[in-house]
Amino acid sequence: MSNNRKFSLQALAAAVCIAAVVGGLAGAAITRGCVQEAEVSESGAAAAQDGQEMSAAGSATGGQDAPNNQEAPVSPVTQEELQMLNRAGIENMDIWDSPVYVIGHRSPDSDTVCSAIAYARLLTELGYPAEARITAEVNRETAYILQDAGVEAPPVLEDAAGTSVFLVDHSEYAQAAEGMQDAHIVGILDHHGVGTVATGHQVVYEARPIGSTATIIWLDYMNYGVDIDPTTARLMLGAVLSDTDNLTGSTTTEADRRAVTVLADLAGVRDVGAYYYGLHAEKLSYEGMTGEEILFSDYKEYEASGVKFGIGLVNAIDEETAARLAGQMKEALAANIGAGGTDLLYASVGIRENGQKIDYIVPADERSRQMIEDAFPHYDEYDGTSFIFRTGLGRKTKFVPGLTDYLAAHPHE
Numbered sequence: 081m082s083n084n085r086k087f088s089l090q091a092l093a094a095a096v097c098i099a100a101v102v103g104g105l106a107g108a109a110i111t112r113g114c115v116q117e118a119e120v121s122e123s124g125a126a127a128a129q130d131g132q133e134m135s136a137a138g139s140a141t142g143g144q145d146a147p148n149n150q151e152a153p154v155s156p157v158t159q160e161e162l163q164m165l166n167r168a169g170i171e172n173m174d175i176w177d178s179p180v181y182v183i184g185h186r187s188p189d190s191d192t193v194c195s196a197i198a199y200a201r202l203l204t205e206l207g208y209p210a211e212a213r214i215t216a217e218v219n220r221e222t223a224y225i226l227q228d229a230g231v232e233a234p235p236v237l238e239d240a241a242g243t244s245v246f247l248v249d250h251s252e253y254a255q256a257a258e259g260m261q262d263a264h265i266v267g268i269l270d271h272h273g274v275g276t277v278a279t280g281h282q283v284v285y286e287a288r289p290i291g292s293t294a295t296i297i298w299l300d301y302m303n304y305g306v307d308i309d310p311t312t313a314r315l316m317l318g319a320v321l322s323d324t325d326n327l328t329g330s331t332t333t334e335a336d337r338r339a340v341t342v343l344a345d346l347a348g349v350r351d352v353g354a355y356y357y358g359l360h361a362e363k364l365s366y367e368g369m370t371g372e373e374i375l376f377s378d379y380k381e382y383e384a385s386g387v388k389f390g391i392g393l394v395n396a397i398d399e400e401t402a403a404r405l406a407g408q409m410k411e412a413l414a415a416n417i418g419a420g421g422t423d424l425l426y427a428s429v430g431i432r433e434n435g436q437k438i439d440y441i442v443p444a445d446e447r448s449r450q451m452i453e454d455a456f457p458h459y460d461e462y463d464g465t466s467f468i469f470r471t472g473l474g475r476k477t478k479f480v481p482g483l484t485d486y487l488a489a490h491p492h493e
């Protein structure tokens with residue numbers, strides 16, 4: 081009895097969480113409360129008890145006007161019902177064309193590719209035929225994850241125009257597949273800032289400030305009541321570990337940590353550390369690649385206050401390697417500034433030493449260089465090629481938000 085009650089209260093708390101997520105901005109604060117309630121069952125139960133007292137008082141007051149309301153209290157939402165309600169929540173997805181192509185961003189990384197595969201499978205299981213697509217060939221790390229799981233890389237979608245697409249891991253036209261402006265977007269699943277993609281029709285739109293898109297998909301599998309097969313679990317595990325740098329990245333949350341534990345178990349991966357080492361070693365190996373290939377291996381473009389800027393992300397094992405990679409990309413940066421309309425262009429080489437993140441920011445030209453001087457004057461060193469930030473300048477957490485704020489405060493004439 082008490083077990084049942086605790087369970088249904090958690091389901092209720094989860095239902096409120098979903099409502100909060102659907103509620104969008106206003107939901108953000110509530111969601112945080114929900115997670116706490118769901119995690120700490122005792123205080124969760126206490127909080128829910130308060131809720132019951134409140135609703136009891138509410139129905140008593142309402143009862144004076146409508147006596148019938150005193151009878152038959154509304155029963156709590158069960159887990160099965162919650163899953164049914166979540167499924168109902170995507171019923172109006174406005175699909176023109178089947179299958180729906182689930183696709184991530186340009187310069188596909190492991191989260192973008194594996195999330196596309198995992199979410200296409202989820203949609204298909206839910207009765208909406210979907211297929212994963214990618215914008216370009218997968219990188220070495222992703223190829224390793226796919227091969228390890230025995231999965232083929234999805235086909236490249238050359239032109240998204242006229243197709244029904246579900247975006248994962250981005251919501252920015254500048255980062256999206258060719259032709260996306262003329263595609264029919266049915267949904268977005270993301271863990272970045274809200275981008276430029278806009279629709280007039282209703283869409284599935286789910287975003288959370290957490291470590292990886294794959295973690296959101298893991299939550300969705302549970303929310304919709306769909307089992308995760310071992311192969312899909314292995315892909316999602318690789319995606320979470322990659323995007324969170326083995327759960328050490330600044331955007332990592334308890335949700336990501338729990339996802340890794342559960343997905344590793346489902347995938348039969350006993351040594352998560354060894355699995356991460358395998359894919360990480362592959363990622364850090366830029367052997368045989370040109371400066372240009374390295375620069376664009378994890379490259380993203382942004383637009384803020386009418387200024388278009390691009391940042392290529394690279395990881396190095398130590399500072400010596402970072403300086404070497406920076407030098408290797410310098411020429412490619414200079415050759416590519418202005419290509420595709422970029423006003424500013426950078427490479428960002430990250431090193432993680434003793435739990436400390438160091439970033440080498442390599443500007444493509446004088447304007448890009450001056451912008452770092454202006455927007456991030458707190459850099460520790462400039463070695464003639466790179467600005468060195470010894471407390472880190474993460475692309476998603478500091479670099480892009482900082483540059484966006486600076487550009488908004490200093491509109492160029």
Ligand SMILES: [Mn+2]
Pocket residue numbers: 191192249271291292293323
């Ligand atoms: Mn991601």
